[in-house]
Amino acid sequence: MATKFYTSKVLPIGLEVFGLNLNQPLEQAVIQQIKKDVTKHRLVVFRNQGKVSGSKHVEISKYFGEIDNTTFYKHPASPCVDIFCVSNDPEKGCTGVGMSGWHIDGTFRSCPYAYSIYHMLEVPKQGGDTMFIPLTEIISKLSPETRSKWERLSMVSDRRGHIVHPLIYKHPKTGKPTLCMHLGMTTAFVYDFDRSKDIKDFEPTGPEETAAILKEIETAITDHALVYSHKWMKEGDFIISDNLAVGHQAGPIPPSVADAGLRVLHRVTVMGTVPPCKDYDFIPPDCENCSY
Template sequence: MKIFSFLSTRMAKYYTLTPIQLGCEIRSVDLKTEARPEAIEQIKKDVAVHRLLVFRDQGIVSGQRHVEISRWFGELESTFFKHPKSPHPDVFRVSNDRNEGCTGVGRTGWHIDGSFQPAPFAYSLYHMVSIPQKGDTVFAPLNEIVESLPSAKRKEWERLWMMSDRRSGPIHPLIYPHPVTGKMTMCFHLGMTSNYIWDYGTSHERAATEEEFDRITKDIHYEFVKDGGKIQYSHKWEEGDFIISDNLAVGHEATPETQLPRDEVGLRVLHRTTIKGTVPPAR
């Protein structure tokens, strides 16, 4: 599914955008040195439009520089376990080797990052510093999923709110307008939801039954995998890749291969930062 197939390679003032299945690829920027205010503003605008920017050929971006790039988009929010080998306190380090990073990350189902926060993370920035032979990260566009829902299912989802599995966590609408673009998107985490609430805040409010919870979770999962998963963009990491994602517009999941043993596929080390959300999801 070529989500941006109507675009062609575009020469911008500061770099070249080449459409990929979801988002755009950029090869003519060196993130390690980029400091032009106009170029940074253009990158921020293009993330809003394209949702996923894949910067190729970046070499190894240091933890400090990863954080500096992240600050273009706002205040960092680092809520995760600090692995001893993380290059910076605000960089979340994940791996297929527990001695090198946190393992099992992203394997609990399709999700956005930070659904347990009052305002989920606005952006996620990823950099693969050690690339295994296998281990894609898979992304999917949330607006297209919402807009393609059958009428009855969309009406049902518009009544649903998700409750985080964190104690005293927030309750968010499953479907809501993106705070920047206004396009309909989703707040969800198929592995970190304690329940769904019907008609939250109304006189008809009630918690989903266990059977309803299982069905709703399966229904959401189905929308990502139906038709052979053609809505998905499976990113095959290359040396030097750095990805900036609009976390509120793009769902993602780590593939099972990301946890294959190091002696089978080589060492996988991914660095990630997350940017604090400023607008809680609302109808």
């Protein structure tokens, strides 16, 4: 495939773009094309970028919106406050990140992150892929019974207990059905939640039902061979993801750094601007940082 600005290849999920050097300034028109491609393809992958500095990573991320650096631990090895530094070596970054199950980033916020933007600095010799799943396709493969049940469910985040999001909602940019979920950070679900009411007015699912629903979501994700496992390359991969359109989790890696080799990932998260809603005519009252 080719646009005026670059050639590209469609991946199982996303688009790999060739011929751009992110370390060089990008023209406005190129940036606009990249943004369109992120919305259309959900992941845009740039390989062979060498080392992208923290400040360059932040500069590129700012084309997509306002950066949120408030919710992650600022590791001393991080090049700047806006970069979340992830590693399998506690000296080099935060460990165990993204390993608690399939998720999108920022489900504990009123507006989950719109974009997660990754650059892999050190690629392990074994394991350490990032696995992505296309959320709209997961929904489209549900049986009618499961779909109607999921349409009624909202997830209650395990942090800040008042954060509740519909499991299925409309992607704010494309209008396609998508999922708001974090399998490792959900305390319960509620049926038929109404944002204009207090969460305390709703009966949450008990532990057994919650576990069963989480299992059902996990099975739906893994059942249809829709997972794209991104193998990072040492020449410097950079990925822009539409965090609301794809789920992800860190893939398996040997537990010791000696066996796995060092892995260092930089991630920037761009604020969401819209709370997950089935109906965007309704303006939820509790949305911090929302632009409408």
